[in-house]
Amino acid sequence: MxxxxxxxxxxxxxxxxxxxxxxxxxxxxxxxxxxxxxxxxAGTLLTGDSGVGxxxxxxxxxxxxxxxxxxxxxxxxxxxxxxxxxxxxxxxxxxxLGTQGMEAGDGTAYxxxxxxxxxxxxxxxxxxxxxxxxxxxxxxxxxxxxxxxxxxxxxxxxxxxxxxxxxxxxxxxxxxxxxxxxxxxxxxxxxxxxxxxxxxxxxxxxxxxxxxxxxxxxxxxxxGTVNDFFRNHVLDTPKTLTAADEAVEDFSHLRSIRRQLERARQQRDHLANVPDQHRLFLTTKAELDRVRTLTADGLPAYRRRLALASHERDVDRLTGAATTGREALKAAEKQRTKLKKQVAELTARYTQEGGGAIATLEREVAAAQAQLVSRETVENAFRADLRAAGIDTDLSPAGLVTARSRANELIKTLNADVDAARERSSDAHGEAWALKGSIAKLETEIASFRRRRSNIRPESLEQRARICEATGIDEAEMPFAGELIDVPAEHAQWRAAAERVLRPLSTALLVPGEHMPAVTRYLSETNLRGFLRCIDVSIPVDGPSEPGPRDLITKLSTYDSAMGDWVARKITAHYDFECVENPDELAKVSRGVSLGGAVKRNSSTTEKDDRHTKASDNVLGFDNKDKIAALAGELLALRASFEEADVVSRKHASEQDDLIRRLAAVRKVAADTREFEEISAEEHRAAVTAAVERLESARDANADLEQIRFELDTAELDLTAATEKIGVLKGDLARLEAELTAATERRDTLAGRGPDALAEDLRAQLDELFAPFGEITDVVHLNDAAGQVERNLLTEAARLDKTLLETRTRLERTFETYSDKWGSDFGTGVDSAEEYVRRYEDIVTEGLPQHESEFREYFNNRTYERFSDLLQLLDEERRSISARLLPLNSVLRRVPYHVDSHLEIEVKTTVPDDAHKFRTELKNALPMMGVRQDKADMDARYAALEGLVEKLKDPQERRWRAEVLDVRAHVTITCTNKLANGQSFTNLQASLMSGGEGQRFTAFIMASALAYQLGIVSQGFSTYGTVMMDEAFVKSSLSFAEASINALHEFGFQLLLAAPEDKVDLSRFLGSVTEILRDDAANRSGTLERVPVGSSGGSRAVDILLR
The missing domain is CATH 3.40.1140 (N-terminal domain of mukB)
Structure with a gap:
């Protein structure tokens, strides 16, 4: 039916x-x-000639x-x-009607x-x-x-x-x-x-x-394909898109709750150290007050007490010492009187026994010895001059003449030797000095490289820093190309070649396109006093995009960043030099570089630049570790060379000094005009010998006189010692009495001030501080101990003050940042610390648990419900497509497509990988019902869900969003021609058919699509049934058209067709035909209606009124 x-x-x-x-x-x-x-x-055909209307x-x-x-x-x-x-x-x-006239601009007739x-x-x-x-x-x-x-x-x-x-x-x-x-x-x-x-x-x-x-x-x-047609024009927009929007919208409330939770956590973390810091502040402040009290009040009073006790001990000690000193002085004066009397007696006895003559001989010996010493000094000096001059001769009248003659000859020779030595010394010193300067310069350069990572020259880095300071651009956004290029260890032998080829690029500053106007303005308005090349990296790089197997880029590595990728493209496109180890191979390539650094620019130009060959000249590298190592090697070599040059310099300088000293000695010998007798000490030695012999003969003649002389000398020595002792005792006594007087005055002065009040706790603390110094017996010891205690107290006070200031600063900075982020009524001073401590305790005990509970409740219930519904809807909406499409086959089976064949629509599930991944990630991000989740797991699931929500909201992810949510893309719809013998032709496409076949196939598919949209199959009836087709079946045969019309009728549609007169037979399958007429003279159209023979239609003709 x-x-x-x-x-x-x-x-x-x-x-x-x-x-x-x-x-x-x-x-x-x-x-x-x-x-x-x-x-x-039953349907109507509109027909007529072409152009009738x-x-x-x-x-x-x-x-x-x-x-x-x-x-x-x-x-x-x-x-x-x-x-x-x-x-x-x-x-x-x-x-x-048309255009009036034939000229341009003529009007249109209506x-x-x-x-x-x-x-x-x-x-x-x-x-x-x-x-x-x-x-x-x-x-x-x-x-x-x-x-x-x-x-x-x-x-x-x-x-x-x-x-x-x-x-x-x-x-x-x-x-x-x-x-x-x-x-x-x-x-x-x-x-x-x-x-x-x-x-x-x-x-x-x-x-x-x-x-x-x-x-x-x-x-x-x-x-297009059947699948595309159903997806784009037939299938309803799935409810999953709206459900996703609603879930995303609902997630905003969860995000608001999450923000409150994160805010509470951030506030908790922000104030986490405040309680401990506040306690530290209070204890430090109390300790600082105690130390300051000890320093300002306790220490002076304690010190005065110790000083008074020390002064008392000093007075007692000095009183006893003064008494002992007076007794010792009295005994020494008595002994000196006795010794004076003894010396007088021995002197009188010595004179009576003839001691005057011997005394005269002793004076003569002493005078002769004095003259000998003076003359030996002269002689020894002259001998030293001879040794310094290198003249080997005896000291005699003839030797003196020979020495002076030899000296005159040496003067001429030594002058030339000194000049030559001076020149050698100067050259050696200059070489050593130059090496020392090179060492200092290299040390400075190494220190400069150690303070930075870049291999670029300091002056270029300074230019970049000035540009960034003037424009406000971050230096990290404008690297030099050389900072993004490195030579791997396995290609280290190609570094020199790469440095030569890439120097113009590596020293260029890379500037993002958005910053280029500001940089250009700075360059135009500023005298750089140097050279700087800037490259706009937003300009596309033209040239080859893929390197050859031996291109220079294959020997390099570039930094893993957007800029690094640009540099790689730049080198690939513009520095496509082939690397050849054998220089003979350069002739075989159009552009290349040899291992030795020869660069072939083109077929006619080959060059080599050896101006920058030292390690310090290298500019390539992600960092400068290799460059510093190379420079360190150069430094060691320079230091070794300097040590050798310094040894040579010192040797030549020593030789020069020796020659100068010898020349001076030679000149002194040559210039000496003294006679031999004025130099020699022989006569004086003979005089001393004769005087000593006379004295010894006189002493041998009177043996008793020698004994008296010995006793007299001894008595005189004792008298001298006694006299000196009395002087010392008098001085000591005077000093003791002065010290006693001063100590007594100090004691009396200190005692007259009265005792200072000192609290017991302060005294106990000061006793503990002074304990390491032991018993203090004098003022000096006291001053040392008190000074050390005071320094210790001041040091401790300074430390405590620093700790107090740092703690105060940390607290106030914490309060300021808290107030800036979240606002506060407590102020930002340290006086508000107790309020912030209470705020922290409130957050930890009440606020944070409440927010966590609210977040957990909403996340585990509302959010779970929304997104789990979305997961379920993805399956339901996809299945509903099959549920609504497949019943159409029951109608298609009744309408012959070919003889003994019919069409059948097939629906296959083809969920894309991204959609499957989305479902898996969404399922994993949702909370697990019935399982208790810890904070880390819940945070991880929220973060995963938030990432999915952000991706769903991102306008740039529209394609992905449609792929994972639009279930129309999760099925593939095809059409199969089923033959009576069981054979099938699958995946039919109108584009692969003839014109008539295509129109017939399109009619069948369109009928199915309309039935799907109007719900004819699902509900068995549709309240709308008119289908209108202009140029209907103009490419189809009558049999194909009949099959198409039957299909449309089978699906319950009324047809209004328009076709040329040669297709009037289509009216056989419809209820009536209406002919469109046109009066060409009046340019007016009208209609003429008739019912086809055998039709049961009930239409009637209408009057044609042309007016």
Missing amino acids: SIETTLPMGDLINPGQNRLSRIQIVNWGTFDGAHTIHVDR KSTIFDAILQVMDARPKMNEAAQNNGGTAAEEKRTAFSYMRGR QRPGATWSAVCLTFDNGLGQITSLSVLMDLPATGTEHHVGRFYAVHNRPLDIPSLETGMRGRFTKGALESLLPGAQIFDSHKLFAERYRTALGVEDEKAFGLLRILQTGKGLG
């Missing part, structure tokens, strides 16, 4: 289904005046059904020219050049007495243009009352005027509202159905 007979009511076709019954056209194109076309409930009628219908209709689209889709696109509502309303109005009304009848008419009413002033066309739309329960409009309308259409002229009609000035209303009136829920009807009407075809 076919669908069209599911609700039989007598001979009426599909009662209850809205089918087109009448078309009214007023002043539209060549249809001048009012025209009515009746449409049979068939497409004009369909364009009029589009004015009702479409907000932005494209005119004559069917003719264009079937080979029409671009000129057809010039048809507009304006040209139809005016009735365009049938209705003045003020006019047009109307199109489609009347639908459900066969049960219910009429629904849809109208568009347009007007145009006399001088109006395309932009002055006015449009109103009407939905009514009767055909359009054209006479009322003709007689009752004055001026242009208005909503109020139309409501008065058409009582009971709903008037709209917006096609959107009009479309919503007429879809409701006709019982069509989804706008897609009318989109399919427009595709059928214009003959566009499927526009």
Whole structure:
């Protein structure tokens, strides 16, 4: 049983289904005046010669059904020219006749050049007495243009009352005027509202159905594969998209709760150290006050007490020492008196025994010895001069003459030797000094490289720093190219070649495009006092994109960053030099570089630059570790060379000094004019010998006198010692008495001030501080101990003060940042610390647990519900496609496609990898119900879910979002031709068929698609059933067209077809045929209707009124 007979009511076709019954056209194109076309409930064919106005009628219908209709689209889709696109509502309303004259600028002739109005009304009848008419009413002033066309739309329960409009309308259409002229009609000035209303009136829920009807009407075809057609034009927009939007929107509330939780956590973490720091602040402040009290009050009083006790001990000690000193002085004076008497007695006795003569001889010996010492000094000095001059001769009158003669000869020789030595010393010293300067320069350079990582020269780095300071750009955004290029260890032998080839690029500053104007402005306005090349990296790099196997880029590595990638492309494109180890191979390549650094730029130019060959000249490298190591090696070599040069320099300097000293000695010998007797000490030695012999003879003559002399000398020594002792004792006694007087005054002065009050706790603390110094017995010891204690106290106070300041600063900085981030009523001073401690305790004990509980509750319930529903909906929506499409096969099986064959729609599940991954990630991100989750697991799941939500919201991820949520992309729809013998032809495509076969296949698929959209199969009936086709089956044979029409009928559709006269046989399968006529002379069209023979249609002809 076919669908069209599911609700039989007598001979009426599909009662209850809205089918087109009448078309009214007023002043539209060549249809001048009012025209009515009746449409049979079993379908109608509009036919006629080309150009009579068939497409004009369909364009009029589009004015009702479409907000932005494209005119004559069917003719264009079937080979029409671009000129057809010039048809507009304006040209139809005016009735365009053509262009007046042949010259450029001539005007266009119209049938209705003045003020006019047009109307199109489609009347639908459900066969049960219910009429629904849809109208568009347009007007145009006399001088109006395309932009002055006015449009109103009407939905009514009767055909359009054209006479009322003709007689009752004055001026242009208005909503109020139309409501008065058409009582009971709903008037709209917006096609959107009009479309919503007429879809409701006709019982069509989804706008897609009318989109399919427009595709059928214009003959566009499927526009691709069956799968693409169903995905783009048939399948409903899945609810998953809306569900995802709602879940994402609901997630914003969870995110708000999460932000509150994160804020509480951040506040907790921010204030976590405040309690400990506050305790440290209070204890440090108390300790500092104690130390300051000890220093300012306790120590001075304690020190005075110790000083008074020390002074008392000093007075007692000095009193006893003074008494002992007086007794010792008295005894020493008594001993000296006794010794004086003894010396006087021995002196008198010595004189009586002849001691005066011996005394005279002793004085003579002493005088002779003194003269000998003086002359030996002269002689020894002269001998030293001879040794220094290198003159070997004895000291005699003849030797003296020889020495002076030899000296005069040496002067000439030594002058030349000194000049030569001075020159050698100067050269050696200069070489050593130059090496020392090179060492200092290299040490400075190494130190400079150690302070930075870059191999770029310091002056270039300074230029970049100045540019960044002036423009506010971060230095990291503008690297030098050399900082992004390195030579791996396995290609280290190519470093020298790479340095030569890439020096112009490596020393260039790379500037992002957005910063180039600011950098250019700085360069223009500033004297750099040097050279700097800047490259805009936003400009695309032209040239080769893939390197050759031996290109220079294969020997390098570039930094893993966007800039590094640009440098790699730049080297690949513009520095495509082949690396050849044998220089002979350079002749075989167009551009290349040898291992020795020879660079072949082109077929005629080969160059080599050895100006920058030292390690310090290298500019390539991610860092300068290798460069520093190389420079360190150079430094060691320089130091070794300097040590050798310094040894040589010192040797030559010593030789020069020796020659200068010898020359000076030689000149001194040559210039000495003294006689031999003035130099020699021989005569004086003889005089001393004779004097000593006379003294010894006198002493031998009187042995007793020697004993007396010994006793006298001893007594005189004792007397001298006694006298010296008395002097010492007197001095000691005077010092003791002075010290006693001073100590007594100090004691009395200190005692007169009275005792200082000293608290017991301070005294105990000071006793502990002074304990390491032991018993303090004197003021010096006291001063040392007190000074050390005071220094210790001041040091401790300084430490405590620093700790207090640092703690205060940390607390206040913490409070300031807290206030800046979250606001605070407590202030930011350290006095507010207790309030912040209480705030921290409130957060830890109440606020944070509450936020965590609220977040856990919402995340585990509301969020889980939303996103788990989305996961379930993804499956349900995908399955619903099959559930709604596959029942269409029951209808397709009843309609032959070929002889003994029918079409069958197949739906396969083809979930993309990204969609499957999304479902897995979403499932893993949702909380696990019934399992207790710790904080880390919940945070991880939230972060994963937030990442998915952000991706769903990201406009740049629209393609991904559609892929994972739009279940229409999760199925593949194909069509198979099933033969009676069981054979099948799968994946049929209209684009692979002939024109007629394609139209037939398209009709079958379109019928299935409309049935899907209108719910004919799922609910067994549709309240709308009219299908309109312009240029219908113009490429198909009659048999193909019959099969297509049968398919459309089988799905329960009424057909309004437009086709040329050669396709009039199509009317055999319809209820009526209407011929479009046109008076070429008047350029006016009309209609003539008839019912085909054998048809049961009930249409009637209408009068043709050409006016």
